[in-house]
Amino acid sequence: MSFVLTEEEQMLRDSAKDFLAAKSPVSELRRLRDEGCKDGFRHAVWRSMAEMGWNGIVIEEEFGGVDMGFTAAGVLLREMGRTLAATPFIPSAILSATLLRLAGSDAQKGEHLPKIAAGEAVYAFAFDEKARHDPGTIDTRATKDGNGFRLNGAKRFVACGNGADMLIVAARLEDDSVGFFLVDPKAAGVSKTMRRTVDSHVPADIDFNDVKLDGDAMLSGGADGQATFEHVLDVGRACLAAEQLGTAEEAFDRTLSYLKDRSQFGQPIGSFQGLQHRAAHMLGEIELAHSLVMKALRTLDENPSQAPLWIAAAKAKATEVSRHVTGEAIQMHGGIGMTDEHEIGFFFKRARAAGEFMGDDRFHAEKVATTSGY
Template sequence: MTYLLSEEEQMLRDSAKAFLEEKSPVSELRRLRDEGCKDGFRHAVWQEMGEMGWNGIVIPEEYGGVDMGFTAAGLILQEMGKTLAATPFLASSILCATALRMGGTDAQKSEHLPKIAAGEKVYALAVDEKARHDANSIEATASKDGNGFKLSGKKRHVVCGNGADILIVAARTDDGSIGLFLVDPSAQGVTRTLRRSIDSQAPADIDFDEVKLDGDALLSETDDGRALLDAVLNAGRACLAAEQLGVAEEAFERTIDYIKEREQFGQKIGSFQGLQHRAAHLLTEVEMTQSLVMKALRQLDESPSQAPLWIAAAKAKATKVGRLAAAEAIQMHGGVGMTDEYEIGFFYKRAQAAGEFLGDDAWGAAQVATMSGY
């Protein structure tokens, strides 16, 4: 296992950096916020990403993808973190694509994966039902109804849920096991309520009132729906940790640039020993996070059975360091860091929101302790 990037991975990261700086900079997130965009992202940019092959990064070539793996996906998300790119990439191309790849039938894969890869449709995963992430507390039900199912329940904070064309919903079947179901959000009985999160994203709360589903709505290639859901969420956590790393890196770089230029008492504030010590500490934390995130992504690609421990550790560390980097950035920017005029505040908000999604640092630490036998 190597932490060094291959030539192909380096080229992917460079192209992602150039594309995102042009098409999805922080100013674009500000514009989406100020315009009150109901979906929270530009569909045109999503389609362009499909043309570049990004949306099919973990999708097999036979279904229109490029199948480069989770490390490659993490490299893209790391660059997305640096520009705070508002896209359905994590929701569609990682969470939902992984669910379909691992749990979909051949017919389901053939129908849905090419649409994700091409950027033709947006997919969203609906799991959480409470204010905080808890994949074990699923009360939504999918009861047998003839040859199909009736879906009832509530889902909260469905990322990209308001702009999604298709939902993948986690629900309990009649025997109490977990199943993942493909749901058309325009179907009778589905109600979507737009929410605005602190990081200017547009998640949705979604209610299901006896929504009728065909029998082929269930992702049934695997018999263990719980294991499938866990695998999907772990893939999302590893890739989200890469995005959080990008947020931390960019917050750090912007802060270093600022303290090198800002003058106080007749000298650059970067010459103050106190700020130098804080910056040095933050650099070591960011570097450790980078190593841990890369380890988790490589494990997911090369030894997936051994990946959960590293993924939990990476998500916990990335959450903690992302929030630290953003908080230190606000502190070192001084009063202007609190104003909306400066973009650094957007990084603070994203660090807070991303830290809660799919499990915060306390959740990750508890998982590491449990898996380590404590």
């Protein structure tokens, strides 16, 4: 297993770097926030990403994708983390696309996956029901109603839920197994409450009150709903860890540049030994997180049955490191780091919000321990 990017992956990284610098720099996140954008992302950028082939990165070619795998998806997300790109990439192109691949029938895949790959629609996966991530709690219920279902329950902090064209909802069936349902967010009985998180993203709380669904709304191509659910979450966690790594790397690079440029007492502050030690510690932690993220992504592609342990370790470490590095970045930038006018604060906020999504470092450290037999 190689942690070195292939030539194809390097080309993907370089094109992503150029695209995101032009289309989705940090200043664009500021603009979305200041304009009060209700969706939290630009649909034009989402369609441009589709033209680059990104939205179909884990979708088979027969459904309009490029099927390059999760390591390639991580390459993209690492660059998105560097520019804090606000996009529906993880909710739609990763979580929803992977869920449709695993649990959708041939007809469902043929209908929905091409829309994701082409950027024609944004899909959101609704799974959490508590303020903090707790995948074991699914109280939303889908009960049989003639040839269809009735859906009742509530989901919290659905990523990109406010701007989604289609929802995929995890719900309990009458035998307490887990099922997945395609739900039109405009259907009768569906109500949304827009949220704004500290990182200027826009998730939604979504309530389902006796929502009537046709029989074909249920994803019917998968055998084990619980195993599918756990795998899809793990896929999302590995990809999110790659984004967190990019956020930490960019915050470190900006801080290192500032240490070299900022002078105090007649010399660059980077010459002070105490700051050098702290910077060296950050670099070592970033390299460790990088190794774990690459291990998790490569294992997902090459030996997915062995991936859960490495994914938990990668998400735990990426969360810890991104929080630490962005915190140090604020301190080393001094007073300007605390101001909204300086961009470094956006990295600090994103690190904390991304750290909570799909489980924080404590959640995944415990998962590492239990997976290892402790």
